[in-house]
Amino acid sequence: MTSALPGLVAASWRAVGRRTPVLAPATAAVLLLAVTWPLQDGRYAGHVLHGLVLLSATVLIGATDDPAAEICATSPHVLRLRTALRVLTGSAVALPVLAGGLTLVHLRCPQLPLTPYVVEAAGLCLVALALGVGLRAWLDLAHPSYAASIGLIGIALVAFLLPQGWGLLEPQPWGPPWAATRWRWLAVGLVAVGLSLAATADRSEGR
Numbered sequence: 001m002t003s004a005l006p007g008l009v010a011a012s013w014r015a016v017g018r019r020t021p022v023l024a025p026a027t028a029a030v031l032l033l034a035v036t037w038p039l040q041d042g043r044y045a046g047h048v049l050h051g052l053v054l055l056s057a058t059v060l061i062g063a064t065d066d067p068a069a070e071i072c073a074t075s076p077h078v079l080r081l082r083t084a085l086r087v088l089t090g091s092a093v094a095l096p097v098l099a100g101g102l103t104l105v106h107l108r109c110p111q112l113p114l115t116p117y118v119v120e121a122a123g124l125c126l127v128a129l130a131l132g133v134g135l136r137a138w139l140d141l142a143h144p145s146y147a148a149s150i151g152l153i154g155i156a157l158v159a160f161l162l163p164q165g166w167g168l169l170e171p172q173p174w175g176p177p178w179a180a181t182r183w184r185w186l187a188v189g190l191v192a193v194g195l196s197l198a199a200t201a202d203r204s205e206g207r
Contacts, residue, residue: 016062016063016065016086016089020062021062021143021149022063025055025059025062025149026055026093026094026097028055029051029055029056029097029098032055033052033101033105036048037108040105040109041108041109045108045112049101049105049112049114049117050117050156050160052097052098052101053117053121054152054153056097056121057094057124057125057127057128057152058128059090059094059097060128060129061128061129061132061148061149061152063089063090064086064087064129064136064145065086065132065136065142066083066086066136066143067143078202080197080202083133098121102114102117102118113172113173116169116178116181120169124152124155126188126193127152128152129196131148132148134148134199135147135148136199137199137200165177165180167181168181168185169181
């Protein structure tokens with residue numbers, strides 16, 4: 001099985017790395033940074049980063065698509081490994097865009113703290129993966145990225161509209177509100193990881 005791993009990695013790149021559900025949001029993130037360049041040194045910098053985080057998480061959703069689902073059903077490789085390799089492939093696209101965008105906006109607006117956006121990115125990416133693999137497993141969707149992307153946008157809007165004291169988008173990385181926000185993101189992340197692990201368990205494990 002180990003000798004076949006390089007071939008599985010290459011197949012994961014072909015299945016994910018060059019597909020529209022991955023490349024479209026990555027391209028949109030780059031365009032967002034370019035178009036909003038004049039606004040990144042003022043009060044709109046935070047809004048740009050929220051958009052960047054959302055699009056980067058959407059890239060990872062694209063990596064949960066399984067174009068060769070029927071063929072891979074008979075693969076000797078477990079579902080969790082195949083999924084992890086596709087997600088790593090998506091991460092190779094999403095993380096440079098996210099890191100580059102965070103750095104660019106920080107250079108334009110040095111007074112804007114990046115820590116809240118890094119925490120938001122980590123939490124939202126975990127939610128994105130849980131949505132994608134969950135729809136893949138429990139609704140038997142070989143291409144869950146479109147439905148999951150809509151769900152992620154809805155979750156992001158809910159997070160944005162939550163009242164003060166319950167919100168996940170705390171702009172100040174200090175004090176009791178920030179501590180509470182981190183705990184809320186931790187809870188969200190743990191739930192998302194649990195759902196992802198449950199969704200990627202091989203069906204034979206429950207038999």
